[in-house]
Amino acid sequence: MGARFDERRLAQAAATGDQLAWDALVDRFGELVWSTARAWGLTPEQGADAVQVTWLRLAEQLERLQEDDDRLGVWLAATARRESLRLLGPGRETRQGPDMSSGPPAPAAAAGSSRDGLLWRVVHELPERCRRMLRILVTTPPPSHEEVAAALDLPVASVGGLRADCLRVFRGRMAKISISAEIGDS
């Protein structure tokens, strides 16, 4: 429980006005918030807006959240999801099939010949549900099941199973293009 104790102390310090404690929270959870926005298909520009509103709301609510600040990641992921959906608006269409508009930025798209680049492109060609799951899972540091559930609006108990399913689907796609998904194979 050491990591959660640190987060609680940082949140308490930030609530008293400590900018450095706040910066440490941003470093700790910044990728989770960004990954949530990108998992929901926001463009980088939309993602920047959703991320900023999420952090502004946390700043506004730091004192109110103090009892719950060992679940800060969950709160941030849920808020990032709501803000992402707000920016997408009602009646948004679910993206089907390959769509690189939420994929790698243009220069990276050209790096598709590298294994990393290929893996990344295949993630974005998965069905929506699995694209979202894998996009969240690859956050650094790895999110907890509760954080994944909050980011994707899933029951916590379903996260493990969906994760396994989506990795299986990913391997299936890689096999179809005759590239091994295992490290060390050429």
Added chain:
Amino acid sequence: MSHEPFDQHQGLDPQDERLLGELRRAAGRYDAPPASVMEAARASFTWRSIDTELAALAFDSAVDLPVGAVRSAGGPRQLAFDAPGLTVEMEVSPDGPHRRLRGQLTPPLPSHIEVRHAGGTTSVDTDALGRFSADAISPGPVSLRCHSTEAPSAPRFATEWVPL
């Protein structure tokens, strides 16, 4: 500072663990949060209000259309915020590249309002009926901070940040 390994590796077989590790590396390479986004997140701290009651977002026409409503293109956005003791209703319309806000406080206590937005802070006062308007508001996150000018000991309120 990271989660303990058990959090993530619950039930993951070694192959899946390795694959996720590769994908995580690819994510860091191709879709890390831009430095400007992280900087804005750090700077968000300076916008916090202390000693204010939060007026939570209760309605946003961008998300919560009433049942049967038809969304007209270009119609003003409607927002409502609730706190114990105050409701703030607001209509947002384009003002060139900026936004114009028209709103109403309930109860309609004469109040001073600070509109915090990407372009700075715009101060306005309500009229005797609790109505207010603010022009040239920059697009982006907005929060209103209000306090009654007739009852100085009344609580100060801040609306939840909303992107306009």
